[in-house]
Amino acid sequence: TQLLEQSPQFLSIQEGENLTVYCNSSSVFSSLQWYRQEPGEGPVLLVTVVTGGEVKKLKRLTFQFGDARKDSSLHITAAQPGDTGLYLCAGGSGGYNKLIFGAGTRLAVHP
């Protein structure tokens, strides 16, 4: 059974701080996606990484896919209150790219 473990589960920080969220598995994935979910809404895709060692930047967010395609990290620089939400990683595998989601990291950024 493929599992994705995210850490930390909860993170409460002040505006302007940096943070890193981790997503780890013992399984290899063909792709890794990061989503953000706000209360009462469905997840929204932030990024997809497919190559081991790949790094993608989206403004203040930096995403990295591990060399072995088993883990990923999300780094946020100078967090803002608008970054508050649930961050989910999802690994894709199989011909249909079935997604396995982690339990998420709930981030709260305080002004």
Place this chain on the structure above:
Amino acid sequence: EAGVAQSPRYKIIEKRQSVAFWCNPISGHATLYWYQQILGQGPKLLIQFQNNGVVDDSQLPKDRFSAERLKGVDSTLKIQPAKLEDSAVYLCASSVGLGGTYEQYFGPGTRLTVT
């Protein structure tokens, strides 16, 4: 472009009752997914359709859950009879294609409470 529509947004039922959820995907999206998200967990795929055919339903509790996608557009997910552990948010998502890294677009979900 309109997003994925779901209804109802909230539903409260008693255990052993039946309930149905409706999803209208983004126009032109061939692939449709139903996920179950229990509080404190990530979404879990229940069933995946490609047009009106089932691609994956390995995690669908088939003794009580059923889903259909007639004409390859709208879809309904039914639970009969409901159990307390079915309390969750049911998310519908759609994507342009099957496989690869096609982006999945999620609807707002239906929050089900079983009492």
